[in-house]
Amino acid sequence: MSFYTLFVTSLCTLVLPLLLIAAAVKLWEMYVISGCDPTCRGALPPGTMGLPLLGETLQMVLQRRKFLRIKRQKYGYIYKTHLFGCPTVRIMGSENVKQILLSEHKLVAAQWPASVRIILGSHTLSNAHGAHHKSKKRAILKAFSREALEQYIPVIQEEVRGTVDGWLESDTCVLVYPEMKRLMFRIAMRILLGFEPDQTKADERELVQAFEEMTKNLFSLPIDVPFSGLYRGLRARDIIHSKIEQNIKKKLLKTCENNNYKDALQLLIENGEKNDERLSMQEIKESATELLFGGHETTASTATSMVMFLGLHAHVVRKVRQELQEKYVMGSQGEDKPLDMERLEQLKYTSCVIKETLRINPPVPGGFRVALKTFELNGYQIPQGWNVIYSICDTHDVLEALPNKGDFQPERFLDNKSPEDSARFGYIPFGGGARICVGKEFAKVLLKVFVVELVSRCDWRLLNGPPTMKTGPTVYPTDNLPTKFTCWPEP
Template sequence: MGFSALVASALCTFLLPLLLFLAAVRLWDLYCASGRDPSCPLPLPPGTMGLPFFGETLQMVLQRRKFLQMKRRKYGFIYKTHLFGRPTVRVMGAENVRHILLGEHRLVSVQWPASVRTILGSGCLSNLHNGQHKHRKKVIMRAFSRDALQHYVPVIQEEVSACLAQWLGAGPCLLVYPEVKRLMFRIAMRILLGFQPRQAGPDSEQQLVEAFEEMIRNLFSLPIDVPFSGLYRGLRARNIIHAKIEENIRAKMARKEPESGYKDALQLLMEHTQGNGEQLNMQELKESATELLFGGHETTASAATSLIAFLGLHHDVLQKVRKELQVKGLLSGPNQEKQLDMEVLEQLKYTGCVIKETLRLSPPVPGGFRIALKTLELNGYQIPKGWNVIYSICDTHDVADLFTDKDEFNPDRFMSPSPEDSSRFSFIPFGGGLRSCVGKEFAKVLLKIFTVELARSCDWQLLNGPPTMKTGPIVYPVDNLPAKFIGFNGQI
């Protein structure tokens, strides 16, 4: 082969792909720049858009917290990026987030990434809009009224007590996070959907737990449905869950009256469609039930695990919780096994502050997705119509001027006056506005009962010390939080 042929071969092998890549990058930059709305004089937020098509999705998924911290340090409280196939602006800080959350249906509308919409389905509450969303939320909220919550308290207490008794006999090492997930899954199955997991058998329960974990791992994936892709695996797991839920729905339809004495959220949804003369849409019911289970156990499992971590690291706070329980007659003596109720739970102010501080430092859901309905102005920048907007919960907590010594675990900061009353968008673990979490009161009651039962029955040691937390998409400890549990001797 002659010299000229070698040169031509080298050009084809190395130079041409390089030129094509550079051309693709340049076209990508032009595409990203063309997204700016010329009718608005304000500039786009600072930031980078990453690689063609992929944007910065891979960096965000792989590095998560490190990636987001780097972006915040470099660009501040508003910056542009390209995630999950869409140009995106990420927003944090109380005032910026307030503007987004109070602009629902007027400035922005909920729009999760395509993979989330595909897996969870168009019939779930998170993906409904305007009147449909308002109507469905009103029905579901009946399952979280104060009267309904009162019915749930003994069920939650029974499940938590039984679980903690098993932990005390688990030996020198128990992996807290998977155990808490199983506990919260059983509670959500019983209360939200009327399932009786123990009657179905441990194998059936474990199959559902594993399917949920697989589905959640792949919620935020590139929107490519091919074998072995994240979206493909997520859909396959979702179908297993839907099959189990459909069995339960058909059993409910045949039974008519609930066995538990109260009506769960799924029962209320079914009655609503039948009462209005609507045709029972099985697919929408399955999607709504799946969403309730997801929201009802993944987020509470994350928060409960963080509670165990913080109380394990701050024994003085645990002792103050126990002191409050002692004052209310809940710690020792004949009232130790006293049944809790809503009135008693509402009196546990310090315990509630411990939960708030846990949610401030480690909110289970890191943020939410919206889409700009029109070009909007925010803090000196434009967000073009059609761009995605991510509001950050964790970063908003981190940067809130309202909190002093932000990295310190200090529940007393919530005692009086309550910070969220002074600036409610500085503390948003349940979101805010029209899209605030439908089950937030249920979550608060569940976490308070869990804290009470934990404090009055267990002492524990974190075997690896302070955990490293990861987001995927819910916040969880990388090491699953190994701990050793022993019985509490009743001495403060």
Template structure:
């Protein structure tokens, strides 16, 4: 998909860095005033802004939490809360609330689509993922109608911010609990010239991010222990047998990402947070079926490279700008529909002094 090609990802990177940096400055300002932050809702707001800009081409207000942005985010969360509702479309039912919230989102998305169809230039000088999707389908003679475009855009918005918010919150959790790992990340950043005042104004480049091997392993280990999506669905294309059980063609099959990671013989000391386990490559045929945070096969997550870049930029900016303390210690995790901390992860942030 062209929307997540290497060239497209390079265009997205300055926007991601800009949004993450601005968000962290705000967190430090709030914490400096003596307040703690509830990390999970704050990270969700950040990822929603990034998804709106990069995936759908919206230009949020410079002021985080502006009325229009807040209204759209509340509508999206209302839709997600009622994703699994009884099929009763009556006022005050979950289905009714979810459908009305979806209509609000679709109306906003339709505005963006109409602007693209009218040929208006993108405000940030780059084409967003929805624009690239539209061009790609038109070029292949598979032009989507308005309803299909709105549904595709809604799916992009969900996949592009709910899952990354879960993963970024888990990164803050694990790095906050394992200061030795955080220090190793900072040493790697120092070796690559990414620590210190002179480096703060420097735009991150794809080639440089690819050199941050240990930081990448921290992200992998976070996704191994706390995959944002606990499982997935597939349809059997033909009848097959698995462990003595026959699965008929056409049946829905549910697989668990969490359980796959838990039972994989590839990993030793599975409950430990140990990014070093990924520093030496595993046999390809083993890791293909043992480490599946983005699903697997032909239907694996189409935006996985976008997610990896986003999480790496987030980790770099977090590690070189902030120190933090988890006020309640290790959180209890819940799922609905993605993994998140039950207490929203109250945290106190302070500025990192730059010394490793």
């Protein structure tokens, strides 16, 4: 074979396919951005759109924080990409986030990726808009009033104490993250859905596994074919709906025998009847699934992060114990005192521990919106119909005038100028605006009770040291945080 023939063959075999791929990618980018408004003065944000159809979804799902860090370093606080089947602008920074969160129903509207909407369903609070969203939100907020939270404390304390007892009795290490998911799931089942302990325990293992599978596949390409992420997420969702429906039917038969408080699901059902909008079983199942997801996945993530941070900072544990003794929440020998809202509200330093955990490891990395019309943000054009993701974790990372951002320092929230005050939308672990997390006060009480029970009764050691953290979709340790717990004070 002559050199010329070899050269042409190599050209056709190697170079030509590469050129075709490059041309396809370029044509794809031109097609995606063809919807921009030529009358808008702002240029599109910098960034890349990735592969045809797939966009950059696979890189984001596989790399998560690494992907986001590289993008931020390369393109700054606003950049374009293509995720979950849609052209997307990702933003961060308090001023940019502020404009998005305060423009609900004017410039943007809440819209999660298609896969999330399909799996969770159309009847959830996250997918509701306008008057329907306000009505649902009001009903759920009643379940998180101060009076309601007071009623929940004994249930939370009972469940946390039982779990901590199990950790102390274990001869082997405890995998904290899966344990935490089971604990927070039981609490959410009892408090948010009003199920009895025996109902919760009977279905706990299967439901937790199904939730794990559903959660893992929430953010996936919206392609429902066998073995795809969406397919697996829907199959897991069906298992959850089946189990929940059995319990809901029992619950509806026992409505008049309910506890001395009304759970969030009961309030939603009553709100629908009051407004002549009786909820169907499908609507109840979807609402229950959303409440369970929001009520246990995020708190399990944050509680696990707290075990990690406190395990790495013994001086912080000592300060928490000192506060518990000073506020008479814990006796000098570790004996417990009754907890109530008034006592919990006195624990200022303990609150700072929770806030600092949420600053460094916010459980939810961001929120999703869709542009209702083309508008400008910081000089860039955001085209109508594009998705807008505001990043919570990146916004915390780039918060200005915050020394030693990477260090775990709860004391920073005791200062006159804490991260909460330095920028209204610079510290947003619960989101903000009209869509701020409805369960944030419930989460704070739950996490505070957990810290009190843990610190007043346990010492612990992280067997693998500081873990690698991943996001999928909430933050979690890749090694599940193996930990050895011992009694404190020693018998």
